[in-house]
Amino acid sequence: MRDDVGSSPSGLLPLGFESVGVIAGKTSILTDLTLTLEAGAPTILIGPNGSGKTTLLRLAMGLIIPDTGQITFRGRPFAADGRRAIVFQRPVMLRRTVAANVAFALDAAGRAASSAAVHAVLDRTGLAELSDRPARRLSGGEQQRLALARALARDPEVLFLDEPTASLDPAQTKIIEDLIAGVAATGVKIVMATHDLGEARRLAGDVVFLVRGRLVEHAPATHFFTSPASEAARRFLAGDLVL
Secondary structure, three states, X not given: OOOOOOOOOOOOOOEEEEEEEEEEOOEEEEEEEEEEEOOOOOEEEEXXXXXXXXXHHHHHHOOOOOOEXXXXXXXXXXXXXXXXXXXXXXXXXXXXXXXXXXXXXHHHOOOOOOHHHHHHHHHHOOOHHHOXXXXXXXXXHHHHHHHHHHHHOOOOOEEEEEOOOOOOOHHHHHHHHHHHHHHHHXXXXXXXXXXXHHHHHHHOXXXXXXXXXXXXXXXEHHHHHHXXXXXXXXXXXXOOOOO
16 A cells, blocks of 8 residues: 555556447447557647547546457556546535545545645645635636545556646646646656647647547657648648538
């Protein structure tokens, strides 16, 4: 059991998707997805609405299982006991204080929920001064930071983020982006979906571009944003509709 707050280099990566498909009724959400995500700088998922970004994150977290293909961690079949965490676009706050939310997350992860451990997580996310405030009375940006704090309380090796700044103003967005960059700098692998191309440019080490559930392009961010290989990516970056 780990009682520290810091992160260690990932033992789960590379994360592999091998011919993965997800079907809902007669609709293919993801189709024949083959993708490998390595340790390092954040991987950013972009694409039009309905492209499969959230589904990819839920698959990797183990919240759903693929209908076809398989997911592997470090070449091994998917296991439920890996150190992973996920933050959704609209996180649910528990009816308790900020500190108690973090203590609950520590306890759920099998880690010591001591006052020192709770304070360390809150300090890391800039929430120490709000520790006694009811979580549901926080602003949207503060709630998103608390959601990140609860995720970090799990001491994840891989952290999945589903549009964590989608409903925030620019000031709160910068706070969250700085926090994400700081977490990534400690060795935690970030895999994040966003619709904000500016945010993707600021954070991405590599970019996964999805359209209608299919992988169109996976490239280093510098290459993707300057010389995209696909016509669909060029149109998307230009602001054109990609259907």
